[in-house]
Amino acid sequence: MAIPEFLQGPSELDVSGPKVITSFKLFGLTINFTETVVLEWIVMAIIIGLVIFLTRNLRVRNISKRQAVAEMAVEAISNLVRDTMGKRFLSFTPYIATIFCFSIFGSLISLLGLRAVTSDFSVLLTWAAITFILITATKIRFGGVGGYLKGFADPIPVMLPINILSEVATPTAMALRHFGNIAGGSIIMGLVYYGLTALCHMIRLQIPILTVGIPAVLSLYFDLFSDFMQAFIFIMLTMVFISNAGPADDAAEA
Amino acid sequence: MEIPEAIVLAGSAVGAGLAMIAGVGPGIGEGYAVGKACEAIARQPEASGAVTRTMFVGCAVAESTGIYGLIIALLLIFLKPFT
Amino acid sequence: MKLGFLSIDIGTILFTLCNTLILFLALKHFLFAPVQKILSERKAAVDQTLADAEDARSRAEAAETEYNEKLANAKEESAEMLRTATRRAQQRSDEIVAQAREEAAGIMQQNRDELERERRRAASALRSEISGLAVAAAEKVVEREINQADHERLIDEFIDSVGDVQ
Numbered sequence: 001m002a003i004p005e006f007l008q009g010p011s012e013l014d015v016s017g018p019k020v021i022t023s024f025k026l027f028g029l030t031i032n033f034t035e036t037v038v039l040e041w042i043v044m045a046i047i048i049g050l051v052i053f054l055t056r057n058l059r060v061r062n063i064s065k066r067q068a069v070a071e072m073a074v075e076a077i078s079n080l081v082r083d084t085m086g087k088r089f090l091s092f093t094p095y096i097a098t099i100f101c102f103s104i105f106g107s108l109i110s111l112l113g114l115r116a117v118t119s120d121f122s123v124l125l126t127w128a129a130i131t132f133i134l135i136t137a138t139k140i141r142f143g144g145v146g147g148y149l150k151g152f153a154d155p156i157p158v159m160l161p162i163n164i165l166s167e168v169a170t171p172t173a174m175a176l177r178h179f180g181n182i183a184g185g186s187i188i189m190g191l192v193y194y195g196l197t198a199l200c201h202m203i204r205l206q207i208p209i210l211t212v213g214i215p216a217v218l219s220l221y222f223d224l225f226s227d228f229m230q231a232f233i234f235i236m237l238t239m240v241f242i243s244n245a246g247p248a249d250d251a252a253e254a
Numbered sequence: 255m256e257i258p259e260a261i262v263l264a265g266s267a268v269g270a271g272l273a274m275i276a277g278v279g280p281g282i283g284e285g286y287a288v289g290k291a292c293e294a295i296a297r298q299p300e301a302s303g304a305v306t307r308t309m310f311v312g313c314a315v316a317e318s319t320g321i322y323g324l325i326i327a328l329l330l331i332f333l334k335p336f337t
Numbered sequence: 338m339k340l341g342f343l344s345i346d347i348g349t350i351l352f353t354l355c356n357t358l359i360l361f362l363a364l365k366h367f368l369f370a371p372v373q374k375i376l377s378e379r380k381a382a383v384d385q386t387l388a389d390a391e392d393a394r395s396r397a398e399a400a401e402t403e404y405n406e407k408l409a410n411a412k413e414e415s416a417e418m419l420r421t422a423t424r425r426a427q428q429r430s431d432e433i434v435a436q437a438r439e440e441a442a443g444i445m446q447q448n449r450d451e452l453e454r455e456r457r458r459a460a461s462a463l464r465s466e467i468s469g470l471a472v473a474a475a476e477k478v479v480e481r482e483i484n485q486a487d488h489e490r491l492i493d494e495f496i497d498s499v500g501d502v503q
Contacts, residue, residue, distance in 0.1 A: 016341065017343075031347065034346065040352070044360050044363075048364075051364060055372060059375070060382055094369050130354070
């Protein structure tokens with residue numbers, strides 16, 4: 001009896017990166033158009049569709065449930081930003097919300113059987129780089145270029161290399177942490193599927209029935225909990241680093 | 255210098271195992287942090303939200319060393335960079 | 338073709354940068370701007386309602402104060418009026434009673450005077466009548482030519498009787 005290929009389960013563990021759909025040359029650089037970008041578009045479509053759905057027919061009185069959800073989300077993220085960064089950084093709220101939504105939905109997309117956007121290191125590196133740029137911009141905004149450059153020689157000029165290293169390590173660590181959690185989780189889930197399939201084949205089951213319910217328990221942690229935690233931690237660290245880049249007299253103001 | 259592939263694979267596997275020793279530190283540290291958070295919540299139950307949030311962020315930061323170890327181990331096992 | 342597990346890909350970075358920017362603008366435009374507009378509108382409406390309520394309350398308080406004041410004034414006024422009326426009535430009644438007493442006294446005095454006059458007139462009339470009678474009796478006595486002794490006795494008796502009358 002021939003079993004369809006998609007029912008046979010994974011025959012080998014796949015730990016490679018995203019597929020390259022097409023690539024082209026631009027200014028002598030090879031630009032790859034990968035699977036991740038398509039998945040990002042899907043995620044963006046989901047988020048924007050959800051947002052437009054939630055904010056249809058906004059009213060001041062007699063609000064609908066959709067509007068209540070939208071208002072609650074906006075209030076919650078604004079309060080989080082205000083509590084963590086202080087009032088003067090409240091303008092960062094949409095950026096924080098963007099990263100949070102993108103990260104959560106980009107991770108949760110793996111529940112649909114697609115590759116998680118956040119298991120591509122380049123994506124996380126991009127977000128970390130944006131955070132790095134924002135940190136630098138905040139430092140320059142509050143201290144001027146001179147103050148920013150002087151900050152590297154603080155407290156003594158000998159610390160210069162260590163300061164540069166820690167400056168670069170901040171976004172790298174953020175990106176690696178998120179990437180490691182999501183990609184590690186997906187690899188562990190892949191291992192579980194692979195192992196369960198192998199176990200089924202070992203006890204002469206043609207269709208790997210064991211993979212139906214058992215991984216769901218692990219998936220709760222490795223997909224749902226870990227995704228939410230990592231998204232939350234990513235934005236928390238972003239907020240903390242950016243607000244620390246400003247002067248320290250924030251508490252008195254807030 | 256030609257090294258037999260088997261030795262490289264064995265070395266990678268052993269290296270991956272050694273890399274996962276990095277998981278010990280975060281385990282101890284996070285356990286300590288969670289214990290302290292429990293104490294803090296027991297002392298001030300009204301601050302449980304802030305304590306929990308701070309604890310999770312701290313745990314995540316502490317966990318990053320373990321995650322680096324995990325990444326190295328995964329690289330060594332699945333990507334076999336030295337073969 | 339697939340990229341490596343931990344690959345850093347310029348193309349993905351550029352596309353992700355654009356996508357993040359687009360999502361940021363979309364969220365800002367479709368979620369934050371309208372919702373915050375609604376929230377601030379609601380806040381303004383609530384503030385307005387609160388201000389109105391405060392205003393109405395202060396106005397009601399002012400009206401109540403005014404009303405109480407007026408009520409107190411009216412009470413005072415009515416009490417004053419009552420007092421005045423009572424006093425006036427008392428005065429009037431006193432006056433009337435006094436007048437009546439005076440009048441009664443006058444009438445009684447008048448009556449008494451009248452009575453006195455009447456008595457005097459009667460007494461004088463009686464006296465003149467008695468003198469006439471005495472003259473008549475004297476004539477009779479003269480006609481009968483009684484003696485001196487009888488004469489004197491008669492006159493004395495008569496005067497005594499007249500004195501009794503007085």
